[in-house]
Amino acid sequence: IDELEPRLEVKLFHRRRSGTALTSAGEDLYERARSMQHFADDIERSVRARDQREEGLVSVASPDGVGSLWVAPRVSTFLERNPRIQLSLDCLIGPAAPDSQARPDITIALDKSRAEIGDDTSTLATLHYVLAAAPTYVETYGLPASAASAAGDHRTLRQTGQISQQEVWGKRATAVASLAFAFETNSSAAMVAALRAGAGVATVPTYLFTLAPELTLIGAEPSTPIKLWLIVHREARNAARVQRVAEWLKSIFDTRVHPWFREEFVAPENFSAPQEPKKPVRRSKS
Numbered sequence: 001i002d003e004l005e006p007r008l009e010v011k012l013f014h015r016r017r018s019g020t021a022l023t024s025a026g027e028d029l030y031e032r033a034r035s036m037q038h039f040a041d042d043i044e045r046s047v048r049a050r051d052q053r054e055e056g057l058v059s060v061a062s063p064d065g066v067g068s069l070w071v072a073p074r075v076s077t078f079l080e081r082n083p084r085i086q087l088s089l090d091c092l093i094g095p096a097a098p099d100s101q102a103r104p105d106i107t108i109a110l111d112k113s114r115a116e117i118g119d120d121t122s123t124l125a126t127l128h129y130v131l132a133a134a135p136t137y138v139e140t141y142g143l144p145a146s147a148a149s150a151a152g153d154h155r156t157l158r159q160t161g162q163i164s165q166q167e168v169w170g171k172r173a174t175a176v177a178s179l180a181f182a183f184e185t186n187s188s189a190a191m192v193a194a195l196r197a198g199a200g201v202a203t204v205p206t207y208l209f210t211l212a213p214e215l216t217l218i219g220a221e222p223s224t225p226i227k228l229w230l231i232v233h234r235e236a237r238n239a240a241r242v243q244r245v246a247e248w249l250k251s252i253f254d255t256r257v258h259p260w261f262r263e264e265f266v267a268p269e270n271f272s273a274p275q276e277p278k279k280p281v282r283r284s285k286s
Helices: 004-010 024-048 064-081 133-141 148-151 171-177 188-196 240-252
Strands: 013-016 020-021 056-062 085-090 106-109 120-133 156-160 184-185 201-205 217-220 224-232 283-285
Touching: 013 240, 020 024, 024 156, 064 085, 064 188, 085 240, 106 240, 120 148, 120 240, 156 188, 184 188, 188 201, 201 224, 224 240
Parallel strands: 056 085, 056 106, 156 184, 156 201
Antiparallel strands: 013 020, 106 224, 120 201, 120 217, 120 224, 120 283
16 A cells, blocks of 8 residues: 555545544545456456356355255255365355455345346245244243234244345235334344244244244244245356256255245145146246
8 A cells, every 4th residue: 555655646545543544535446446356256257157167166145044944954965966066155144245246156036136137047946934833832822823813912033034125025024023023033043943942933934844843833824925036147157067056956946855845835734745746947037
């Protein structure tokens, strides 16, 4: 910096005893440098996309619950079969790093509009959300007769993503936000741990019943279906390693094997029943 400022004939930092701060010229230079880095990342990604070797890094972004509770437990099998591929999984809990502008190679999204022109977009699964409670909670406080009863007379737990993702949850987000909650968290894993420990009643996807079969389904109300989309970045979609990861992700959400991801609701007690053949996945270019 001491060499750059005289060369540019401009002051980039205010230097104070408490630390340093960018000047207006420094902020302008910083933004331009970020743009240059983003452009360089795009060039690198474009070149890497031509690579037909099934090795190297593949970045995946996923909603917290899906990433930590469903994808991560299945990574071991993928890595055993593809030892030369490295997976980077971002579960999108906290804010993105200030200097992180590059899009992931693959995005598992709750909102199709996150796709950009040229991306490969396909339906990955449907998540069906229902109310559930642990046996210990039911034994102590009784089984809520309905969703309304659960909301009014019982302790409720909530994952804050169900409130902030208004474009996905719609009116349900408003309803969840209005609840007098006993516990809330931005971590799906934390909410599931609290739920299984009997802390209260929560809205959860039905695939959770395969991980926590002891849970009790509450009420007979229809589930809330949320579409899950697979978006492959346009500049990465032709790379062999990215294609391999995309194929693997589709396989672990295959409704022939995992009926809880079907478009129509399948009750947890029917998860082991024979299922109809899966219809072909519809693909589109965004």
